[in-house]
Amino acid sequence: xxxxxxxxxxxxxxxxxxxxxxxxxxxxxxxxxxxxxxxxxxxxxxxxxxxxxxxxxxxxxxxxxxxxxxxxxxxxxxxxxxxxxxxxxxxxxxxxxxxxxxxxxxxxxxxxxxxxxxxxxxxxxxxxxxxxxxxxxxxxxxxxxxxxxxxxxxxxxxxxxxxxxxxxxxxxxxxxxxxxxxxxxxxxxxxxxxxxxxxxxxxxxxxxxxxxxxxxxxxxxxxxxxxxxxxxxxxxxxxxxxxxxxxxxxxxxxxxxxxx
Amino acid sequence: xxxxxxxxxxxxxxxxxxxxxxxxxxxxxxxxxxxxxxxxxxxxxxxxxxxxxxxxxxxxxxxxxxxxxxxxxxxxxxxxxxxxxxxxxxxxxxxxxxxxxxxxxxxxxxxxxxxxxxxxxxxxxxxxxxxxxxxxxxxxxxxxxxxxxxxxxxxxxxxxxxxxxxxxxxxxxxxxxx
Numbered sequence: 204x205x206x207x208x209x210x211x212x213x214x215x216x217x218x219x220x221x222x223x224x225x226x227x228x229x230x231x232x233x234x235x236x237x238x239x240x241x242x243x244x245x246x247x248x249x250x251x252x253x254x255x256x257x258x259x260x261x262x263x264x265x266x267x268x269x270x271x272x273x274x275x276x277x278x279x280x281x282x283x284x285x286x287x288x289x290x291x292x293x294x295x296x297x298x299x300x301x302x303x304x305x306x307x308x309x310x311x312x313x314x315x316x317x318x319x320x321x322x323x324x325x326x327x328x329x330x331x332x333x334x335x336x337x338x339x340x341x342x343x344x345x346x347x348x349x350x351x352x353x354x355x356x357x358x359x360x361x362x363x364x365x366x367x368x369x370x371x372x373x374x375x376x377x378x379x380x381x382x383x384x385x386x387x388x389x390x391x392x393x394x395x396x397x398x399x400x401x402x403x404x405x406x407x408x409x410x411x412x413x414x415x416x417x418x419x420x421x422x423x424x425x426x427x428x429x430x431x432x433x434x435x436x437x438x439x440x441x442x443x444x445x446x447x448x449x450x451x452x453x454x455x456x457x458x459x460x461x462x463x
Numbered sequence: 464x465x466x467x468x469x470x471x472x473x474x475x476x477x478x479x480x481x482x483x484x485x486x487x488x489x490x491x492x493x494x495x496x497x498x499x500x501x502x503x504x505x506x507x508x509x510x511x512x513x514x515x516x517x518x519x520x521x522x523x524x525x526x527x528x529x530x531x532x533x534x535x536x537x538x539x540x541x542x543x544x545x546x547x548x549x550x551x552x553x554x555x556x557x558x559x560x561x562x563x564x565x566x567x568x569x570x571x572x573x574x575x576x577x578x579x580x581x582x583x584x585x586x587x588x589x590x591x592x593x594x595x596x597x598x599x600x601x602x603x604x605x606x607x608x609x610x611x612x613x614x615x616x617x618x619x620x621x622x623x624x625x626x627x628x629x630x631x632x633x634x635x636x637x638x639x640x641x
């Protein structure tokens with residue numbers, strides 16, 4: 204391709220990663236010989252980065268409450284039958300209260316550990332988004348990215364998924380998660396950046412009961428400052444997957460990652 | 464309501480709630496008014512619930528919801544008749560000239576990197592509603608084909624409108640960065 208007009212017709216497709224292999228090759232060849240198109244391509248990508256680095260806008264809690272009410276209109280109240288015996292009445296009142304207390308204790312314990320990990324994961328994800336050069340090794344497939352971590356970490360990150368067309372692997376870097384080194388792997392889904400942190404799980408409190416099944420693994424989901432996070436541990440490694448991608452799609456990637 | 468139907472209803476509700484943030488962010492950036500954005504999202508939910516039989520299970524729920532919201536926004540604009548007119552709208556020649564101006568020197572890229580979120584929003588607000596719509600839908604990850612369906616226009620219109628809008632954005636941001 205020697206023609207700038209043809210290259211610019213492919214420009215947005217190239218920025219979005221939607222070109223066919225042949226088109227991508229033609230586009231890359233043209234860019235190697237045309238500084239003007241190369242600069243325009245860089246600026247389109249920079250424009251995208253600027254847009255995506257903006258703080259996410261999330262629906263206010265008051266709006267979410269109104270939407271929930273729209274979805275679940277209050278059913279008409281039904282008269283409740285009372286137990287006849289005072290003992291039965293006491294048991295009827297006491298047993299649910301104890302059950303609620305136990306569930307609440309478990310929930311608070313789960314939520315505390317989940318919130319701490321998800322807050323850290325979102326902070327680290329934001330660092331990736333805002334960094335000028337977040338990747339130390341660019342995408343060449345997991346077979347290239349994984350060996351790169353050897354010697355840079357005191358553990359081997361176990362990640363079975365190498366990226367595919369839906370979730371292409373962008374690259375990796377060594378980061379820090381709370382107080383320890385972490386393998387940072389960046390995937391994409393359309394325009395969304397997804398960061399996976401793999402780190403030693405020792406000493407961190409993962410929620411006991413997850414709410415999202417990733418194959419045989421039970422992960423815990425969290426929603427924090429407009430980002431979705433999935434947290435799980437497997438053997439002695441911890442995993443945190445974060446993105447502004449919606450929870451369903453994030454879980455799809457989580458399933459691929461956990462299936463090793 | 465039979466249990467199966469109730470489960471379907473609950474599942475549909477969960478899927479709607481999963482899109483609440485994206486719909487709100489889209490509405491907020493589109494209409495630049497938080498109260499109006501909330502109204503639009505609530506109305507979108509109401510329409511979606513009323514018309515859920517028209518939605519084909521397995522098709523793109525997100526695109527369907529965005530289309531409802533876009534139509535509601537457009538209806539409101541028509542009612543208000545307060546759509547600001549951008550003198551550059553439809554000016555095909557200005558695209559090439561602004562693009563050429565933008566290509567001057569690498570310094571421009573460095574300036575672009577120093578821009579802040581407020582500059583981006585201000586530049587977006589300088590676009591016409593149609594141009595802003597196509598930029599926001601593109602950034603949301605919709606393909607050109609999906610955007611054409613949401614906006615009820617031809618694929619070629621989406622492509623040219625997007626290229627023109629981004630050229631205007633780059634031009635506006637070049638001014639902010641100086």
